[in-house]
Amino acid sequence: MRGRFAPYLLIAPSVLFLGALFLLPLVQTIALAFQEGSAPGFGLGNFARMADDLNFQDAVRNTFRIVLIVVPLQLSLALVMALMLGHLRRGRDIVLWIWSIPLGISDLAAGLVWLALLNDRGFLNSGLFRLGLIAAPQSYLTYETPGALLGAIVLAELWRATAIVLVIIVAGLQLIPKEYGEAASVFGASPWSIFRRITLPLLKPSIQTALILRTVLAFEMFGIVLALGGRNIPVLVSEAYNWQYANQDYGVAAAYAVVVMALSLAATLVYLRVLRPARGQMP
Amino acid sequence: MTVRRGIFLSGVVVLCAWTLVPIWLLAIGAVSGRAGVSAWPKSLFPSSAGLDVLAAFLRIDEVWRATLTSVEVALMCMAICLALGAPAGYALARYSFRGATTYRLLILLTRAFPVGILALPLTVGFIRLGLYDTAFGVALMHAALALPFAVLVSASLFQAIPRELEEAAWVFGCSRLRAFTRVVLPIALPGIAATAIFAFVISWNEVFAASVLTVRHRTLAAYLLAVLSESPLHVQFAGGFVLIVPAILFIFLVRRHLFSMWGIANR
Numbered sequence: 001m002r003g004r005f006a007p008y009l010l011i012a013p014s015v016l017f018l019g020a021l022f023l024l025p026l027v028q029t030i031a032l033a034f035q036e037g038s039a040p041g042f043g044l045g046n047f048a049r050m051a052d053d054l055n056f057q058d059a060v061r062n063t064f065r066i067v068l069i070v071v072p073l074q075l076s077l078a079l080v081m082a083l084m085l086g087h088l089r090r091g092r093d094i095v096l097w098i099w100s101i102p103l104g105i106s107d108l109a110a111g112l113v114w115l116a117l118l119n120d121r122g123f124l125n126s127g128l129f130r131l132g133l134i135a136a137p138q139s140y141l142t143y144e145t146p147g148a149l150l151g152a153i154v155l156a157e158l159w160r161a162t163a164i165v166l167v168i169i170v171a172g173l174q175l176i177p178k179e180y181g182e183a184a185s186v187f188g189a190s191p192w193s194i195f196r197r198i199t200l201p202l203l204k205p206s207i208q209t210a211l212i213l214r215t216v217l218a219f220e221m222f223g224i225v226l227a228l229g230g231r232n233i234p235v236l237v238s239e240a241y242n243w244q245y246a247n248q249d250y251g252v253a254a255a256y257a258v259v260v261m262a263l264s265l266a267a268t269l270v271y272l273r274v275l276r277p278a279r280g281q282m283p
Numbered sequence: 284m285t286v287r288r289g290i291f292l293s294g295v296v297v298l299c300a301w302t303l304v305p306i307w308l309l310a311i312g313a314v315s316g317r318a319g320v321s322a323w324p325k326s327l328f329p330s331s332a333g334l335d336v337l338a339a340f341l342r343i344d345e346v347w348r349a350t351l352t353s354v355e356v357a358l359m360c361m362a363i364c365l366a367l368g369a370p371a372g373y374a375l376a377r378y379s380f381r382g383a384t385t386y387r388l389l390i391l392l393t394r395a396f397p398v399g400i401l402a403l404p405l406t407v408g409f410i411r412l413g414l415y416d417t418a419f420g421v422a423l424m425h426a427a428l429a430l431p432f433a434v435l436v437s438a439s440l441f442q443a444i445p446r447e448l449e450e451a452a453w454v455f456g457c458s459r460l461r462a463f464t465r466v467v468l469p470i471a472l473p474g475i476a477a478t479a480i481f482a483f484v485i486s487w488n489e490v491f492a493a494s495v496l497t498v499r500h501r502t503l504a505a506y507l508l509a510v511l512s513e514s515p516l517h518v519q520f521a522g523g524f525v526l527i528v529p530a531i532l533f534i535f536l537v538r539r540h541l542f543s544m545w546g547i548a549n550r
Binding site (some may be wrong): 004006007008010011013014015017018021022025026028029032081084087088093095096097098099100101102103104105106107108109111112113114115116117119121122123125126127129130137159167212213216217219220222223226227230237240241244245250253254257260261264265268 | 538
């Protein structure tokens with residue numbers, strides 16, 4: 001293998017593959033969403049039917065609520081955890097491993113984990129009962145307790161997906177030369193201002209990556225919601241699933257998919273714009 | 284100072300407990316069976332410790348079949364990712380060529396999209412091609428999810444291996460291919476294994492695409508999702524536990540390589 005064509009031969013298979021299973025379905029989804037029934041021609045019929053559905057507004061509202069609560073909490077928690085790792089003298093590797101365990105746990109399994117804690121006869125209620133705080137099992141995950149149900153999903157997401165943010169932040173911290181912080185502290189900077197003025201700005205690219213990845217995945221949230229709330233709390237992707245599977249209406253399902261993709265893309269663009277590295281700053 | 288250190292260390296311990304205790308509680312739910320799940324109030328330790336509940340869960344015909352399907356799908360996903368991802372990673376690491384930036388952009392673009400949801404239109408095409416409701420069809424979709432990660436991790440792997448080693452091999456008369464298989468590959472092998480394991484975990488955990496693309500040949504995650512509303516709690520917990528255990532093992536195996544796959548170091 002030599003010559004100018006070698007790299008193209010090496011990347012060609014993956015390009016073809018992603019073309020067939022990423023770009024093509026992407027175009028198909030959009031085409032399907034704008035199709036009018038079986039007739040040729042395009043229109044917004046599927047979107048109109050999507051918006052007329054009872055669950056649509058709830059799904060949008062719930063998805064946004066969860067994303068807006070979960071993502072900032074995850075970023076803050078991950079920053080705290082990453083800084084704590086830096087101050088550990090011994091056992092850093094084992095602690096990092098424990099904290100990154102949820103990385104391997106699927107959202108469905110995470111939902112089931114928190115179902116074990118939060119169901120009527122679960123461990124939370126048992127604990128509260130033992131402490132004498134409640135007299136009988138309480139329900140948190142029903143239609144009548146939307147606030148608690150939302151809280152449960154936020155908790156489960158926080159538990160499951162903070163790890164991915166943590167790993168990205170830790171990887172980013174390793175790229176920042178130690179000398180910067182040391183120099184600043186020689187000149188009398190407090191740990192807080194070192195964090196604010198040096199660590200945080202240099203960490204921007206990692207924070208950007210983490211936020212993009214997390215927000216996209218949070219819009220895609222599915223198994224965790226179904227495991228905890230069943231059909232009590234609709235979100236965008238679970239609605240797409242219902243339209244595709246229960247109603248066999250591929251057009252409306254595709255319309256939901258387009259909404260999710262548009263939101264993900266918009267979030268990505270916002271992050272790219274807001275968190276771009278300042279001019280003249282080291283990459 | 285020591286008080287502050289104490290507060291700090293207890294914070295670390297609390298966060299470890301926050302990660303581990305829920306898994307422990309699910310494990311109790313998984314092994315304590317129907318009686319244990321309805322017990323009130325619960326204790327933090329299993330009352331009738333026994334793995335017979337888990338064993339019974341795995342003896343359910345469909346569960347066993349779904350688990351096998353999951354493994355089958357994940358292995359195929361892994362193979363596809365390695366076969367397509369490692370060469371592309373090598374190209375990114377070793378050659379500078381026109382279009383490299385565009386290619387990188389394509390890889391990063393997949394991250395700005397919820398790829399799993401693209402399974403929706405694939406249903407129609409897969410039915411036509413006879414791939415619907417097959418393990419191979421799901422594996423293809425999962426590979427599309429995992430391939431960008433495989434490319435990025437292997438690119439950073441190959442970048443970390445000094446070019447001089449390869450060049451020395453060429454000087455001694457090795458062809459490019461031979462230098463790769465004899466010199467680069469042995470060094471990169473542990474990292475490539477980690478890439479493979481990561482692809483396996485992505486596939487093992489994926490539930491949306493697997494649910495959409497199958498009816499009868501469900502993966503374990505898709506099967507659990509499908510029977511979620513009609514199965515008793517202890518079965519759900521057992522299922523969750525079976526889903527989690529391999530994931531934890533695999534994260535342990537790839538812990539060294541968790542950092543290279545986010546495209547931070549190499550962009």
